[in-house]
Amino acid sequence: MATRLMPTLPIFVLAMGLALQTACNHLQTPRFMYPNEQEPVIPLSVTLVFDEPVRSATVEQIVCSNVQWKGRLGDAIVQSFSETGRARLAHLTIGEPSGTAQPVTAPPSAFTANITMASAAFTPTSRSGSDDTNYLAQFDVRLTATFHDTQGRRFPEAPMVYSNRVALWTPQIGGSDNQCATGQLDAAVRTAADHLANQLMGYLKQLQEKTQVDSTARRQNPDAGPSLMALKATLLDANNNLVLEGGEKIGVRIDVTNTGTAMLGATAVTLSGTPALIDAFTGALSRPVQIAALQPGETKSAILWGTLQTGLEASRGELTVTVTPSGTTNDTPATQTLLAAIFARGTSAAAASSSTIRPGPITIGDGQKLDRCAVIVGVSQYRTPWPGWQDGLAFDTKETVSLFSNSLHVPEGRTLLLQDELAAQADIEEALTLWLPKRVTKDTIVYFYFAGHARADSKTGEVFLMPYDSTPQSSPFRLISLRFLQHRLLKLGAKLAVAVIEAPIDDTGATTKHSPRQHASPNWIGDLGGSSNSGTGTIVQISRRNSPSQSRQSLLKGLTGQADRDNDGTVTLGEWLRSLRSIAITAPMLPPDLAVQSIPLSRINQP
Structure with missing residues (x-):
């Protein structure tokens, strides 16, 4: 019996392999979109008319060594807009580009929305060639909607924009026909269409509210004059x-x-x-x-x-x-x-104002030249707030900028302020990777100050700073890793880099029903476990030891004079670090050498 079954084994394995190859060729990334099942129905009857360039729009990529993928963007837009409209609107009619509508039983539409294509681009940004199967791409789509009602009254154009960096994996499946798994590319197209459809619903909701307010105002007070x-x-x-x-x-x-x-x-x-x-x-x-x-x-x-x-x-x-x-x-x-x-x-215009953008070292009272620059990140509000998001936040822009200018002698032209909307992940990363390297030399003292929330991984204790466009549930890839910050500051090769982090740990998204209170302690040390001098630069990082009960500026207050123990009018790095021992964690754990400790940070105007 055994000898009779053995010849069938290779056939069985071959059949399974072919089945798996066919299945893999149809694997697709799950389709993500904002949940709309809980959204209220918009009491409008709308006709959607898609311009022909929208319906026929495609995006293309060369994948898996000269395999062409063509994404049917137009079909995805029409499908998503139709599905979302039927779920969110009282009545929806899909019209033809000529203006004739498909037969429906719905009443005449209160609004007609004409959808036109402005631009669409799918551009790889981190790819070495078409055979690179794991890469990032920038996906941009711009549509425009124009609205008019049954009376022919027109409303302002409404731009719908999708702009996102997507991570893609397009592995070659194999076989003689050089098949390629493009499920993630297809999913990216559908996700873009879903986002654009939700933006259109937002505009239609505004139109509905507008007509409702107008009708109510005329009914309640028909003699009232127009608002100015x-x-x-x-x-x-x-x-x-x-x-x-x-x-x-x-x-x-x-x-x-x-x-x-x-x-x-x-x-x-x-x-x-x-x-x-x-x-x-x-x-x-x-x-x-x-x-x-x-x-x-x-x-x-x-x-x-x-x-x-x-x-x-x-x-x-x-x-x-x-x-x-x-x-x-x-x-x-x-x-x-x-x-x-x-x-x-x-250009000449930019060069003429370059002194306000990149001034050289300043000279203080004793004739000493100081080469300093600072990045100040202050997040006093978040794009998507969550319960308790305000706890521990008290960023004072004027006081902080004034301290860096007056006490630390950082010129305004060498201070980059990233606050709220300007403190998104991309803004902070750009400051660390582009703005600072252009201004730092081996004689520069660099300050990086962050006031906002932080998150620690519940298993490893890894600390991440939370930019404006993040939430406690955000993926670590949407946050600023503390190790990344340390690496970028060290890579500058500056005389001294000082990172000050005023960030309470937010554990809103860390607790699960399986491990409600078992969290690793936040690792504020990161990669700075040894000496502050790594050979490429000298760095000192100061972070708050516990939730602040004092002013959010208390870590910097010593620089205004309180840390000047010898009353010589100068606060050195060593004096400031000693004044913070009870309230802050300093990394590296070993103190800087005496030469670094003696670096003057601030000078106080004594009477």
Whole structure:
């Protein structure tokens, strides 16, 4: 019997292998989208009309050594918009590009939304060649929706933007036909379509609220006069030199005032103008922007942030801010156009202002030159708050910046302030990998200050700093690893790098029902277990020993004079470290050598 079964074994193994190969070829990353089953139904009847370039849109990649993958982006958009619309809207009709609608039993639509394609790109960012199967790619899609109602009244254009860096794995399955697993690419396309569909629902919700407020206002007070609105828009740039430079962080502040006598409903904010400026605000415009309802005489503000692309040619930029009110009888929008000069870094305009961007060492009273720079990260609010997120947060921007300028003698042009919206993961990593290396020499003293929340891995104790765009449940890849921070500061090769971390450990997302209280102690030492001098640079890290009961500035207070034990008007590194022993953990565990301890950090103006 055994001898008769043996010949069938290779056949069985071969069949199993073919079955597994077929199955692997259809493996796909789970499709993630914001849950909408709990979202209330929007009481609107809407017709969606997709422009032909949207319906036929595709994105392509060369994978597995010259295998072409073509993602049907248009099909995914139409499918996701249709599915989401049927789940979220009272009635949905899918119209044809010609304007004729498919036969349905729904009542006439209150709104028609025309969806057009602005751009779509799927670009590998960390790939050495088409045979590289594990890489990152930047996926950007920009759509525009235009709305009009049954009376023909048009509403401002609504941008829908998806911009995300995705991790991809496209392994070659094998076989003579060189098959390639592209499930993650397909899933990335569907995820983008899902995000865009949810943005459209947000705009439709605003339209529904607007029509409801208008109807209620007219019914309750038909004789009331129109509300009046004043708009003030201000263009912001990172170095305050009023010149927009390639790669620079820019913003627009929008102040809206209700100058009338009636309540002004929520106002929708849209931007238009020079494409380079609109592209800079891609992230800010990825979701509907609005300012909440205003009482008579009340003013409310919003700030949108973005980053100007590099490689721009010198030009004149225009940015038009449009604010459309609700709850008024005339619905007259307010607009303001801002003008600015755009230059590429390194041009004459940029060079003329370079002294305000990268000044050299400053000279203090005794003639000594100090070469110093600082990165200040202050997170006093988070994009997605959670219960208890405010506990332990008390970042004072003015006091902190003043201390670095007046006590530590860091020039304003060499101080980078990343606060709230500007303190996202990408901003902090860019400061450590690009901004600091361009300014640091072997004679520089570098300060890195972080005020916000931190998270510790419940099993290993590994500490991660929480940027503005994170939550306690975020993946470690969305946080700033303490080891990464230490590595980047050491790699600078500076005379001294000082990291000050004012961050309570948030364990909201660490507790599970299986291990409710078994957590490893936070490892604040990281890779600094030995000497502070690694051969590439000298680093000292100070982090709070326990939850702060004092002011959030207490770790820095000694630098204003309280740590000056010998009253010589100078606080050295050694004096400051000794003043922190009872409230802080210092890494490395071994103190710096005497030469490093004697480095003066701050000078106090004595009477």
